[in-house]
Amino acid sequence: MxxxxxxxxxxxxxxxxxxxxxxxxxxxxxxxxxxxxxxxxxxxxxxxxxxxxxxxxxxxxxxxxxxxxxxxxxxxxxxxxxxxxxxxxxxxxxxxxxxxxxxxxxxxxxGMGALMAMLEKRRKALAAEGLFDDARKRPLPFLPRVIGVVTSPSGAVIRDILHRLRDRFPTHVLIWPVAVQGEACAPQVAAAIRGFNDLPRGGTVPRPDLIIVARGGGSIEDLWGFNEEEVVRAAAASDIPLISAVGHETDTTLIDFASDRRAPTPTAAAELAVPVRSDLAARLAEAGARMSRASGLRIERPRQRLRDLARAMGRPAALTEGARQRLDLWGTRLEPALRGLVRARRQQLASRPMPAASLRQFTSAKRQSLEYNVRQLRNSGQRQVERRKDRLLQLRERLESSLRRVTAMTRRAIGTQSERLAELTLRLDQSAHRAINQRRDALLRLDRMRRTLGYEQTLRRGFAVVHGAGGVVTSAAAAGKLAHFEIEFADGRIQAGPDDSRSEPGRKAKGGKTDDGPSQGSLF
Structure with a gap:
C-alpha cells in the first residue's frame, strides 16, 4: 500500500x-x-x-x-x-x-466433550444446593381440573398432548407459548413457570393444578435452553407439580432432575397427567356394586347374629318345663307318701294305745303340719316360676333394645352410603349427558354444513345439473355430442337433447321454429 x-x-x-x-x-x-x-x-x-x-x-x-x-x-x-x-x-x-x-x-x-463437561459441572453445582433431592418432589394430582402447558404453540408437541388428553380424559388446558430453542428459550420458559405459579386461586384465569413443560427431540444445542440455571431454579421453586417432557427418551436435560416427574415424550406426559375416563367409570361401577353388597351384609350379619343368639337362649316355656315337670312329679309322689305316712302313724298308734283325745289332737296337729308343708311347697314352686318369668322378660327387653340400636345404626350407615352413591351416580349421568349433547350438537352442525354445501341447495336457487351417459356434462361441446341427456332441477329431472323435436311450450322445433309458446332459444 x-x-x-x-x-x-x-x-x-x-x-x-x-x-x-x-x-x-x-x-x-x-x-x-x-x-x-x-x-x-x-x-x-x-x-x-x-x-x-x-x-x-x-x-x-x-x-x-x-x-x-x-x-x-x-x-x-x-x-x-x-x-x-x-x-x-x-x-x-x-x-x-x-x-x-x-x-x-x-x-x-x-466439541461435545467440552459442552458435556460444562453441563456436568453445572449439574453437580445445582445438586449440591439440594434442587434435585427426591424429598422436594411432590406427587402428581390424581385428576387435575386445569393443566398448564409450556411449549411452542405451532409445533406438533401441543397437538400430540391435546389429542392424548382428549382420548383419555378431556380437561381444561392453558397454553403458555414460548420459544423452545435459541437465546429467548430459557428466560421465556422460566417466566412461564413463574407466571403459572403467580396466578391467584379463584381468579378470572384458572390456576393450573399441574404444569407440563414440553418440547420435541433435537440436538444438545437445540435443547440447551432447558439446561440453563434460571429454568432449573424456576422448576424447582414451582409450587404446582411439574412434569418435564423435553426431547425423546434418550434426551436428558437439567430440568428433568428438578421436575417432580420426567416423561420420556410429550405424549407420555399427557398419559401421566390424567387417567383413562372409561377405567374410572368401570371402577366407579365396581365400587358402587361393592358398596351395595357391603350395605346388605351390614344388615344381614346382625340379623343372622340375632337369630343365632335367640336360638341359643331358647324358648321361655322351655326354661320352665323342667321345673314344672319336677313339680308334677313330686306332686304325684306327695299324695302316696302322705297316705303311707298316715298308715304308718296309724299302725304306730295302734300298737301303742293312746287316749282318744290325745290321738285326735296328734292327728290334727300332723294334718295341719302336712297342709302347711304342702302350701309352702306350692308357694315356693310358684315363686321360682315367677322369678324365671321375670328374668326371661328382662332378657327379652334387653335383646329388643340391642336389636333396635343395631338396626338404627345400620339404617344411618346405609342412608349415608346411599346418598353418596346417588350423588356419584348423578354426577356420572350428568357427565354422560353433557358428552352426548356435545356430540349431538357437533353432528347437527356437520349435517347443516353438509346440507348448506350440497348441490341440492344450489338447485333450489335456480341452477340445474346436466347428466349424460358418462356422468355430469360440464360443457356445451360435450352436450352437443350427446343424443339425449337429462337436466336435473330442484323438483325433478327432464329428458332433453340437441335434436329433441317434441312440441312443448317454449321448446324449439326441428325447423328452427317454436310452438305457440315464447321462444326460449338453445340451452347452449
Whole structure:
C-alpha cells in the first residue's frame, strides 16, 4: 500500500492518527475478511445496551470479541465463561482504543466433550444446593381440573398432548407459548413457570393444578435452553407439580432432575397427567356394586347374629318345663307318701294305745303340719316360676333394645352410603349427558354444513345439473355430442337433447321454429 511505503529521512510522509488507524483497519479487514477462531471464552460482559463483549483466549494470547445486539439474540449457544467454542466472524479494529477485535455472528461448541463437561459441572453445582433431592418432589394430582402447558404453540408437541388428553380424559388446558430453542428459550420458559405459579386461586384465569413443560427431540444445542440455571431454579421453586417432557427418551436435560416427574415424550406426559375416563367409570361401577353388597351384609350379619343368639337362649316355656315337670312329679309322689305316712302313724298308734283325745289332737296337729308343708311347697314352686318369668322378660327387653340400636345404626350407615352413591351416580349421568349433547350438537352442525354445501341447495336457487351417459356434462361441446341427456332441477329431472323435436311450450322445433309458446332459444 502506498501510504505504508515510508522512506527514511526528513522527507518521510506524515500521517494523521485517523489516516494511520484507517489504513490499519483496511489492511486487517482485507486480510481477515471472515475467520473461524477456536478458543476458550473468558470475561463475558452483557451491558444494558444488549451487545455482548467477551474474550477468546488460549494458553498464550487473548482476542477481544463482540457480538452486536441483533446478532446476540440469534446465537444458538449463549457464551459462558470457561466454554471452549469455535467463533465465526470478521476481524476489524476499534480506533478509539487502538485495538483489534473479532465481530462474532456465530458460536459453536468446540466439541461435545467440552459442552458435556460444562453441563456436568453445572449439574453437580445445582445438586449440591439440594434442587434435585427426591424429598422436594411432590406427587402428581390424581385428576387435575386445569393443566398448564409450556411449549411452542405451532409445533406438533401441543397437538400430540391435546389429542392424548382428549382420548383419555378431556380437561381444561392453558397454553403458555414460548420459544423452545435459541437465546429467548430459557428466560421465556422460566417466566412461564413463574407466571403459572403467580396466578391467584379463584381468579378470572384458572390456576393450573399441574404444569407440563414440553418440547420435541433435537440436538444438545437445540435443547440447551432447558439446561440453563434460571429454568432449573424456576422448576424447582414451582409450587404446582411439574412434569418435564423435553426431547425423546434418550434426551436428558437439567430440568428433568428438578421436575417432580420426567416423561420420556410429550405424549407420555399427557398419559401421566390424567387417567383413562372409561377405567374410572368401570371402577366407579365396581365400587358402587361393592358398596351395595357391603350395605346388605351390614344388615344381614346382625340379623343372622340375632337369630343365632335367640336360638341359643331358647324358648321361655322351655326354661320352665323342667321345673314344672319336677313339680308334677313330686306332686304325684306327695299324695302316696302322705297316705303311707298316715298308715304308718296309724299302725304306730295302734300298737301303742293312746287316749282318744290325745290321738285326735296328734292327728290334727300332723294334718295341719302336712297342709302347711304342702302350701309352702306350692308357694315356693310358684315363686321360682315367677322369678324365671321375670328374668326371661328382662332378657327379652334387653335383646329388643340391642336389636333396635343395631338396626338404627345400620339404617344411618346405609342412608349415608346411599346418598353418596346417588350423588356419584348423578354426577356420572350428568357427565354422560353433557358428552352426548356435545356430540349431538357437533353432528347437527356437520349435517347443516353438509346440507348448506350440497348441490341440492344450489338447485333450489335456480341452477340445474346436466347428466349424460358418462356422468355430469360440464360443457356445451360435450352436450352437443350427446343424443339425449337429462337436466336435473330442484323438483325433478327432464329428458332433453340437441335434436329433441317434441312440441312443448317454449321448446324449439326441428325447423328452427317454436310452438305457440315464447321462444326460449338453445340451452347452449
Amino acid at each position: 502506498d501510504l505504508l511505503e515510508d522512506s527514511a529521512g526528513d522527507n518521510a510522509h506524515e500521517f494523521t492518527v485517523s489516516e494511520l488507524s484507517g489504513a490499519v483497519k483496511r489492511n486487517i479487514e482485507d486480510q481477515f475478511g471472515r475467520v473461524r477462531v477456536r478458543g476458550e471464552i473468558g470475561r463475558v460482559s452483557r451491558p444494558s445496551s444488549g451487545h455482548l463483549y467477551f474474550d477468546l483466549k488460549d494458553d498464550r494470547s487473548v482476542l477481544a470479541a463482540v457480538t452486536w445486539k441483533g446478532q446476540a439474540s440469534r446465537l444458538a449457544q449463549r457464551p459462558e465463561e470457561g466454554m471452549e467454542v469455535v467463533a465465526t466472524g470478521r476481524m476489524t479494529t476499534f480506533p478509539g482504543q487502538s485495538k483489534y477485535q473479532l465481530i462474532v455472528d456465530q458460536i459453536e461448541p468446540a
